[in-house]
Amino acid sequence: MRNLRQPPIKPSEITSESHFRRRREILKAAVAAGLIPSGLASTPTTAAPLPGDGRFSDLTHWPDSTTATPTPVDFVTSYNNYYEFGTDKSDPSKYAHTLVTDPWSVSVEGEADHTGTYTLEDILEPHTLEERIYRFRCVEAWSMVVPWAGFPLGDLLKRFAPTSRAKYVEFFTLNDPDTMPGLRYPVLRWPYREGLTIAEAMHPLTLLTVGLYGRVLPNQNGAPLRLIVPWKYGFKSIKSIVRIRFTESQPATSWNMANAREYGFYSNVNPDVPHPRWSQASERPLGAGLFASRVPTLLFNGYAEDVAGLYAGLDLVRHY
């Protein structure tokens, strides 16, 4: 029985979904424009500290960026592996709009002195964001070059004061079946989990990433917070991080659980260690065109000078 004391809502009065999703940004912009006194427009303290219009205005230049030509952004944001939204390359860009990235918090657990739940603002606030152009190599033998925006993961982890028992760092992706339709299918062990040794996590190249091409990460690229570990195959660069755990023993990783013979814990890029079903000696750069050649793959994706020291004495064939 309709409540006749209030007039029915007209379709023209319904807030459009895009305005609804951007309500905090709209409020902030209104406050900034002086249209609303700041005390009246209460934005929750968990509001993301990411720029309201999605663009980073003052990224620090990083001197060691690769000089290779960056991959066109349309390809970077439309050719994705994010199985929580489907297993086709075009699925994440089609379906990831349901991902809710605000509010966002990360739970820090395990062998550290300052464990607890941190909002995205807590995570990002003290750090200066840099733009780093990295090579990215997928285990499927395609690659891309992307200008990421972020800061070294090690700078964040130090704030949690990991103890001497912390030998590894484990990461988990969001696992929300209401907003991630791909979770219905057990293609991988959900939640998606990855891990690094403490040395790899603390390495200056390991980037805690919040943007690409000067803009906030699109959902399909792992918004709002992901890792980029450029010398490893791309699946190690975990997306949409909600949990960080310092552990004493080597953590299980989703791809290793799916197929241990094909996806090892280290998964360092190595042209001399083939995937059981295909060679890793060469790769196909995205956007290179129908008649382009494959390109030879470099050991550690070309970052050997920076990271080879982490693996001195380690048999890279056994520890793939």
Place this chain on the structure above:
Amino acid sequence: MTRRRLAWLKGGVVLAGLTPLALLVTRAAGIGSLGANPVQEVQQTLGITALNLLLITLTITPLRRLSGFSWLIGLRRALGLLAFAYALLHALSYIVLDRRLDWPSLIVDVIERPWITVGFLALVLLVPLAVTSTNAMQRRLGKRWRSLHRSIYLIGVLGVLHFFLQVKLDTSEPLLYALILAALLGFRVVDWLRRRTRRRPLNKS
């Protein structure tokens, strides 16, 4: 079904069968796009179309038996040759576009990677079928033609296996193809069993 109508129908089947190829060509030319990884897109589209056409070819006989439309057999050669054409183009896209005629690496692939061995075998087995597809060949080979062309069952299995072994993790699509192939082959098994029991009439007293 008159001969003229069947000819028109055959033409329609060939046109429909060539459409996926035409779409790939137009996308490559810039109308639409082949996406971030065009070589893979071309390779995969040609491969899946070859498999689709192979399965459609295998539905002709069951459809014939169930519907009674014996003229359907007239469409089978066009479909089979289309399947072969796409399988050949799929292999060529791999050899030319992906591997760029790097014969040493291609030989290594065929020998060392089981899924490529299986695919290569399927293609090789298709060749005698394509070569003997003409009416003249059918007359020349007589009874042996039927036995030779029964190898399409093995080729179907190899094709689906090639798809299955190639997939990274999500086996749902190859499994679906395997189920369809099993049903199409199963029909023939059931049909063969029924024919066998019919040859021995029941003793009526």
